[in-house]
Amino acid sequence: xxxxxxxxxxxxxxxxxxxxxxxxxxxxxxxxxxxxxxxxxxxxxxxxxxxxxxxxxxxxxxxxxxxxxxxxxxxxxxxxxxxxxxxxxxxxxxxxxxxxxxxxxxxxxxxxxxxxxxxxxxxxxxxxxxxxxxxxxxxxxxxxxxxxxxxxxxxxxxxxxxxxxxxxxxxxxxxxxxxxxxxxxxxxxxxxxxxxxxxxxxxxxxxxxxxxxxxxxxxxxxxxxxxxxxxxxxxxxxxxxxxxxxxxxxxxxxxxxxxx
Amino acid sequence: xxxxxxxxxxxxxxxxxxxxxxxxxxxxxxxxxxxxxxxxxxxxxxxxxxxxxxxxxxxxxxxxxxxxxxxxxxxxxxxxxxxxxxxxxxxxxxxxxxxxxxxxxxxxxxxxxxxxxxxxxxxxxxxxxxxxxxxxxxxxxxxxxxx
Numbered sequence: 001x002x003x004x005x006x007x008x009x010x011x012x013x014x015x016x017x018x019x020x021x022x023x024x025x026x027x028x029x030x031x032x033x034x035x036x037x038x039x040x041x042x043x044x045x046x047x048x049x050x051x052x053x054x055x056x057x058x059x060x061x062x063x064x065x066x067x068x069x070x071x072x073x074x075x076x077x078x079x080x081x082x083x084x085x086x087x088x089x090x091x092x093x094x095x096x097x098x099x100x101x102x103x104x105x106x107x108x109x110x111x112x113x114x115x116x117x118x119x120x121x122x123x124x125x126x127x128x129x130x131x132x133x134x135x136x137x138x139x140x141x142x143x144x145x146x147x148x149x150x151x152x153x154x155x156x157x158x159x160x161x162x163x164x165x166x167x168x169x170x171x172x173x174x175x176x177x178x179x180x181x182x183x184x185x186x187x188x189x190x191x192x193x194x195x196x197x198x199x200x201x202x203x204x205x206x207x208x209x210x211x212x213x214x215x216x217x218x219x220x221x222x223x224x225x226x227x228x229x230x231x232x233x234x235x236x237x238x239x240x241x242x243x244x245x246x247x248x249x250x251x252x253x254x255x256x257x258x259x260x
Numbered sequence: 261x262x263x264x265x266x267x268x269x270x271x272x273x274x275x276x277x278x279x280x281x282x283x284x285x286x287x288x289x290x291x292x293x294x295x296x297x298x299x300x301x302x303x304x305x306x307x308x309x310x311x312x313x314x315x316x317x318x319x320x321x322x323x324x325x326x327x328x329x330x331x332x333x334x335x336x337x338x339x340x341x342x343x344x345x346x347x348x349x350x351x352x353x354x355x356x357x358x359x360x361x362x363x364x365x366x367x368x369x370x371x372x373x374x375x376x377x378x379x380x381x382x383x384x385x386x387x388x389x390x391x392x393x394x395x396x397x398x399x400x401x402x403x404x405x406x407x
Contacts, residue, residue: 023280024279024338025336025338026338029336078279078280079279079280080279080280080281080282080336080338080339080342081280081281081282082280083336083338083339084282084335084336084339087335087336088334088335091334115280116277116280120277121277121278123274123277124274124275124276124277124278125274125275125278126274127270127271127274128271128274128275128277128278131267131268131270131271131274132267132271132346132347132351134263134264134267135264135267135268135271135297135347136351136352143267154278195355195356195359198355199351199352199355200351202351202354202355203271203275203346203349203351204275204278206275206346206349206351208275208279208342208343208345208346208349209279209338209342211345211349212338212341212342212345212387213338215383215384215387215388216387216391219387219388219391237354240354240358241354241355241357241358241361242358244354244355244358244359245358245359245361245362248358248359248362248363249362252362
């Protein structure tokens with residue numbers, strides 16, 4: 001294998017790791033996938049150090065050429081579809097289905113894979129809010145109010161929070177928003193159990209992926225990345241609570257405090 | 261009871277959409293979320309106490325199922341795990357803690373905050389315990405199933 005081919009393999013492995021990390025994979029999965037790709041194509045000296053926001057990778061042992069790259073990765077919006085697709089690709093590489101060039105093309109396709117359409121996400125949030133409101137003690141009517149709140153919440157998340165706001169401010173704003181919407185709906189006579197309505201509507205904001213990945217990273221003894229992800233999840237939980245608090249105080253002031 | 265499990269299934273599927281779960285796996289995610297919630301409700305004692313233990317048992321069930329389906333469908337376990345955990349996350353605890361803090365009832369706020377932390381800890385332990393089981397155990401059982 002000449003240096004040029006070797007570099008292509010390492011490049012492929014690193015790109016695969018990049019897509020995985022960016023879209024919410026655990027650290028060990030990223031490391032394992034990169035190693036699997038390198039080993040299959042015959043690069044033996046690959047060494048990678050993966051953190052929650054960066055990949056450090058080197059190769060070279062005298063017989064194989066030297067390669068080193070550091071890549072910073074901004075943690076993006078979770079998209080498990082891409083994680084699944086890269087996982088599938090690495091399996092198929094290990095089964096010997098593709099050469100390096102073909103694999104690279106498939107990876108490019110995965111990177112360009114379209115997001116779910118906005119309206120689908122908005123409806124997902126709306127239905128999720130409604131369902132969790134019913135689950136946590138709400139009636140069908142409360143569920144309807146939560147459905148509305150979840151609907152408006154994700155329009156805000158997709159149009160305002162994701163493009164313009166930081167995660168902290170975006171989350172505080174979102175949970176304050178749903179609290180106020182639920183309060184207003186309740187005031188207008190839609191829904192009776194305000195608490196269940198609000199609890200249901202904050203569910204789309206819950207950081208499920210950082211939370212579970214953080215736990216798994218720590219369990220795998222990737223303490224550094226695990227604690228960063230846990231911190232991220234905990235911070236978001238706190239932000240939700242702060243937002244709800246803001247919303248309740250605001251409602252209290254507007255309605256004279258006898259609302260709740 | 262049936263209504264509540266049904267809402268857990270629907271809610272789980274709806275929130276899986278938000279984290280980008282591929283649509284072929286929606287039904288598995290929903291089923292895992294529903295079963296997890298069912299276990300939670302059965303494990304709660306009649307007075308509605310013992311959320312910690314109930315959450316631990318439910319999380320462990322969700323984890324076992326997720327690992328089976330992940331190996332069976334050859335797909336990252338995160339897909340099912342995240343979805344199945346959603347109904348168990350202490351959303352209510354977060355809400356009540358914020359509520360009592362704003363209402364200046366600090367004693368109750370501390371109490372509900374502690375409850376929420378306890379539930380989160382139960383989820384953490386449930387996940388860690390089941391991931392200790394080696395992959396080969398799941399493979400063996402799956403092989404038996406497929407004959």
